[in-house]
Amino acid sequence: MPVELTPPALTAAVDELFSQNFAEAIDAVHLRERLLSGQKLRVKLGVDTNKPDLHLGHAVVLTKLRRLQELGHQAVIILGDYTATLGDPSDKQQARTLIDPQETKANALQVQEQILKLLDPSLTEFHYNSQWLAALDLRAITEIVSKVSVNHLLGHQTFADRLASQQPLMVHELIYPILQGYDSIQIRADLELGGIDQKFNCLMGRLMQRAYDQPTQDILLVPYLAGIDGQAKMSKSLGNTINLTDSAEEMFGKTMSIPDGQIIAYFELATLVPESVIEGWRQELASADFNPKEAKLALAQAITSLYHGLESAKQAETAFVNRFQKKQLPADLPKLAIAGHYPTVILALMASEQLESNTAARRLIEQGGVRLDEQTLDQPLSPIELKAGQILELGKRRAYKIATQAKHR
Amino acid sequence: MPVELTPPALTAAVDELFSQNFAEAIDAVHLRERLLSGQKLRVKLGVDTNKPDLHLGHAVVLTKLRRLQELGHQAVIILGDYTATLGDPSDKQQARTLIDPQETKANALQVQEQILKLLDPSLTEFHYNSQWLAALDLRAITEIVSKVSVNHLLGHQTFADRLASQQPLMVHELIYPILQGYDSIQIRADLELGGIDQKFNCLMGRLMQRAYDQPTQDILLVPYLAGIDGQAKMSKSLGNTINLTDSAEEMFGKTMSIPDGQIIAYFELATLVPESVIEGWRQELASADFNPKEAKLALAQAITSLYHGLESAKQAETAFVNRFQKKQLPADLPKLAIAGHYPTVILALMASEQLESNTAARRLIEQGGVRLDEQTLDQPLSPIELKAGQILELGKRRAYKIATQAKHR
Incomplete structure (x- = not known):
């Protein structure tokens, strides 16, 4: 639960929202006023559910949302279960592996669990967008999309670039941002959070709210997190993620x-x-x-x-x-020039001259304390071959590199 | 019912399809082959039902369709009852007068009646597009529109012009031609008829059929009929129509x-x-x-x-x-210089010196045979003023122009 802040503390917290983990705010002045006013905002965050696991790139908005919860604002998470099952029907490759509604629901549950690792459950509500999208018929869809001009949509750089380079832009791709904007109406969002690459889609929420005579949401955009390779945006397809489900x-x-x-x-x-x-x-x-x-x-x-x-x-x-x-260590390991075949592991260990007695050797083996190249050797009487370059560990603290026996020792 | 034609007669009839009432055919070679092959084609014609009355401009395609029926082909009329109720939701003016489904059905019945004045009922089937459109949900619509690229749609001159002149083109306007193309799939059209201004929309039928692995329809486009003013295309909004419901x-x-x-x-x-x-x-x-x-x-x-x-x-x-x-007649009418006030109609007629007697004058008046500027004068004893320039008709065959009385006669 949020603590009540003193006015200077509130101002400092709001300032931090506009400095740390911050890319852009629209309308910044209006948003700052509302955040300082004590009004509790409904903060929208849309989350895909076509994959069950979020990664640290998603955590960027989630930590931002957590900060807003600390000021008392309500997180309103939209789980795109319906849009996930739409997929990209023009992509034949993907159409074959289209996610079925069952799987999406399962994904959505896992995603919720991961989100609640960061958010305050008492200030978080979840909505499936199937709630309002599944019921739409052609008449309703026509009305919704009629609020938006093609002229406006083609102002989106991604779309404009596609057309300019004569790459196909399919009609349903124009509809997706409109649906995202429509979500804002459904949950009466005061503020939408998103990555900086979501700017166009978040603005669509404002456009749609205006068209439906609702007060328009503000927008708070966060930067993207680089992948662990430090090169590009963290993304599953680049394999450079830290997943929230990682151990x-x-x-x-x-x-x-x-x-x-x-x-x-x-x-x-x-x-x-x-x-x-x-x-x-x-x-x-x-x-x-x-x-x-x-x-x-x-x-x-x-x-x-x-x-x-x-x-x-x-x-x-x-x-x-x-x-x-x-x-x-490997480079610096002390060497044991004891490569060769041994009738038993005990004899091999004795050859190392690192253990006091056969008994000590046997005990260490039976405790699982002896490893050769990370394989535990737990059978004291089995024959064994030690090869040059292998790592022999004796207990937790001693490790050696096996070397060829000096010919004329 | 169509008569069986001899091969030369069929060739002549087909030739006429490509010469009289003809603007363009796609694919002309393929269509001609099919028409000559004896194959019975399903010929699609889409008809709006947002107004109850067709005009002679619509008859251009209907007479073409009638010709095709005479060769044994099946007319498949699509009544756009569902699309009529969608209207143009972005047009607030029109949104207020949106046609309700009840009215559309009534319109559609009247339209059918008018169509059957020209077509052979035994070779005509009617389909309401609500049959397949009303059942579509967002998932289905997404799949349908995903078959068409924005790039392609913007090749439509009307759309391109709107964007170029920065006039708004709303998203639902992109969807309408796609739905029209979808109709072709539903009725498995072999041939679509349309006015020359429907070329883009008819081509959409081919595109959609290809996308859904159906044989593609051919297209036969007819010219437009000028309005009775001879100036522009016949159109209700220009008030230059001959309506099929006119007396x-x-x-x-x-x-x-x-x-x-x-x-x-x-x-x-x-x-x-x-x-x-x-x-x-x-x-x-x-x-x-x-x-x-x-x-x-x-x-x-x-x-x-x-x-x-x-x-x-x-x-x-x-x-x-x-x-x-x-x-x-007026220019050549014999003149009667009898302008002036008369105490009774009988006296005025007698002044004309065209009737034998008061009795004959009274009889003619009482029979309704006397008209002044197309107004029947049926009260023999009412006072009357005859003005110069007025037309006086006596029975069906005599008419005169009233003139001022000669001053010095």
Whole structure:
């Protein structure tokens, strides 16, 4: 539940909405006034349900929405279950794999669950757009689309470019943005959130509300998050995502793989870390003798704990650090020149001269403490071959690289 | 019912389809082959039902269709009852007077009746497009419109012009031609008839049939008929129509009012007069000493008898000729210099010196045989003023122009 803020605190919070994780606002003056007025806004966010998993790119708007909830505003999530089943009927490839309504419903439930990891359930309502779209007949659709001119739609850069380059633009593609605008009427949105690439579609909500004599929504657009490759927008098709359904370890590890230059952007767009803390990291990163890994660990911690809780995030960090160190070791591992065939694992270990006794060796084996190239060797009396280059681990702290035995030792 | 034609007669009939009342055929070669093959074609004609009355402009396609029926082909009339009720929802003016479904049905029945004045009922089927359009939901509509590209639609001159001149083109206007094309699929049209201005919409039928893997219809386009003013296309909004519901006298009279230059066009486009007879009129009209009125009377006779039968057409002709002659007389009328006030109509008539006696004058008056400027004077003893320039009729055969009395007679 939101806390009541003092006027200066409210002003500061609103200012932050227009600075952190911010691309554009329409109408900015009007929106700021409403946010400062104490009025509770209905904040629309449209979410696709043609895939069951959201990724960190979606979290950019969701964290923004969470900030708005902290000021008392109502999140109104539109699950595009109906539009998901429409798909792109002109694409024969896709038509074959069209998502059936059943699957969409299942997706929608998973999406809701992921959204509620970030949002306050007491200030969140979900609507399926099938509620109002499934009932439309040709007469109703004609009336809806008659509110919008082709002239206006062709002002959309994407559409104009397609026509200019003589690539086909199919008629239903003109209808989708209109339907998105129609959603705003149905839920009486005061504000719509979206990525910067959704500007045209969000503006359609204003156009439709005007056509239906409703007060027009404001629009708040957020930047896009780069993928973990740091190159392009995070997107499933590019395979550069951190999925909200990723395990804590995957999430932590993928975050650690982003380029250093993305650390601050990820902090701002994908976490709830306060701006003042982010500012601290920004300064640290600017200094030459600071190791960015430290900031990145904090970032991975902040992201992972959002979706998996603090405890799991800590475990993920430990696991990561272990694996990370191990991966760094191979080059520096002490060598054991004991390559060769051994009748039993115990004898191989004794050859290493690292264990005090046969008994100690057997005990370690039986505890699962002996691994060869990450395979646990748990049969003390089985024959074994050690090859040059293999990694032999003895317990958690000792690892060695097998080397060929010196010929004339 | 169609007669079986000998091959040469069939060839001649088909040739005539491509010469008389003909603007364009697509695909002409394919269509000619099919017409000569003996195959029975399903010939589509779409008819609006937002007005109850057709006019002679509509008869142009109907006479063409009648010719096709004479070769054994099936007329498939699509009554646009559903599309009529859609109207143009972006036009607020019109939205207020939107036709309700009840009215559309009533219109459609009247339209059918008018169509059957020209067509052979045994080779005519009617379909309401509500049959398939009313059941469409957003999913179905999306699929249908996804078959057509905006690029293609903007190739339509009307649309391109609107965009170029920055006049609004609303989205539903793009959908209407697609629906018209969809009609062709529903009735499995082999051939669509239309006015030359329907070319784009008829082509949409081919496009849609291809998209739905149906054999594509051919198209036969007819010229437009000029209005009775001879200036523009006959159209209700220009008030220059001959309506199929006009009385025989109106129909005959309006036909007689067309400019002489339109006689042959009307023969070709709006009658079933054989080409050889029309050719005769063409030659007559070319000769200097021929009075076009004769041809026009035959034309009016041919048109009127199509809708009212031969007997009514003859009566209309008689009535017209009577009125016509009267209208031609004024310039040549014998003058009666008897302008002035008279205490009774009898005295005025006696002053004309055209009647033998008071008794004859009274009888003529009481029979309704006396008219002053087309007003019957049936009160023998009422006072009357005759003014210079007025026309006085005595019985059916005598008419005079009133003149001022000579001062010094």
